[in-house]
Amino acid sequence: MAQRKRLSGAQTSSQAKRPSGSQAAPEDEDDQTFTLPSSSQVLRGMESLAPGQLEQKTAEVVQYFLVKDQKKFAIRRADIVKHVLKEQRNIYPEVMRRAAATFQQVFGLKLVEIEQKNHLYILINSLEPSAAAPPSSSTNPKTGLLFVVLGLIFMKGGVARENVVWSTLKKLRIDPREKHEEFGDVRKLLTEEFVRQRYLEYIRIPHTDPVEFEFGWGQRAEYEVSKPRILSFMGELHQQDPQTWSQQYREAHSSSSSTPSPSPSQR
Template structure:
């Protein structure tokens, strides 16, 4: 990422921190990279950072950061940015934490590890057994397992569109079933309406939290956190570049355009007209709140923006309704006038 862009991101993060907002994407790409690697993890590598999808930005105040399910998956494009963020987060992680906060943070890491394990099993089409999941999270967390499994299941469906189901009640064996409408090439199709789960909502969340526009570099850093790499086919979403720069753009959910006067050319993402029409900032914020097990008002600055957006939408609907009523009245009067003529 160009040095000037990094400076802008740092300045934006400082403004958000001053407002008490959760960090945006640029400040959280490696928040958990200094966490010790679990020997039970099915894929080696550093514990991945938080993200709005499995947490895309930092958690709201008072909530623990959520680990990404893509531990150990590295993408070359984000290495430099990740290293700088590791140094930054090491310096900012010296504040004392309470035992309760530490426990909650451990549980959220376990959620991320379990999500990663579920994806690996789904990729191999292997059975998912409760006993194996307990080994992944460590049997010391047996009492917390129901809550960990619940959160991991919710986030698997919200982010990846994969629903965890028991093979038979009480059998302690599970399978993952896709709840996304996928085309034959693996891309997301949504002819019946707005897709409430899958990659689109997290992407819209990243864009919203970043000031309603996000550089392509930041989008790829976010996707890398989820183990979605440019040029590498993804198990759920197929070819990621085609999905985000063609499919979702052609469906008008995203806008992908060159940054004005950029040389060499740089690109950015915005909400597309269909996203504005079929969802809202409040709905996206509610989606993020579900990821975090919190409420939209936990993001105070963005919550205020979402409320203003709701008010503007309500006024627009009222104006459209009034115009429709006026037109209907005019047609009725014209029809009555014609029928009363001799």
């Protein structure tokens, strides 16, 4: 995927708001003041807790993630410490370890750190095969639209210019200039909501005048979405055997073995 400058607040042609997940500097400074406690500090922190307090804090962190995950937002370590753990920040590693185990055992979810620099976390479905399967007609229509765009990006080699995406959607009778009865504001959905949820990247193309953008797969999509299933979905959409796209077929089946391994982080 092209490693071009990721979209920031005032860079879109429509002056879109900055996607959450790329937070403002004051909030980032909150995380810079937090130093991961040593094992001895964690032990002392746990010893100072009242009976049941560790379990209570773990439950609060789990609830915090589940609420945020309803909108598929990435969660920052700084926000967990600031809004949930507060003065009990020394038990952060133990609470995260227990929360990760709860997500896995109770909900079939994996807690994944997608950005080590900014300490951003997401929840992904660890249950196969439904977790990464293309949507059926009975699922959320927005998910179906997302798979169409992800499929287009994949077929185009990892990035798709914005005008190509809009042109493709128009062929499906989805006009980004008009409000859609199921998707609402399609342009906003793709360039803001899916970007904020880390399903898509909306990338400014350097040295273009007027300014142009392209779409790429976001970090959440890389973890959650199976490329072989995306290719199968595109085959069904175009009524074509996926193996006829030999290059994409090889990439899909070679990349399926090298998908990022989702492992909980306690950083």
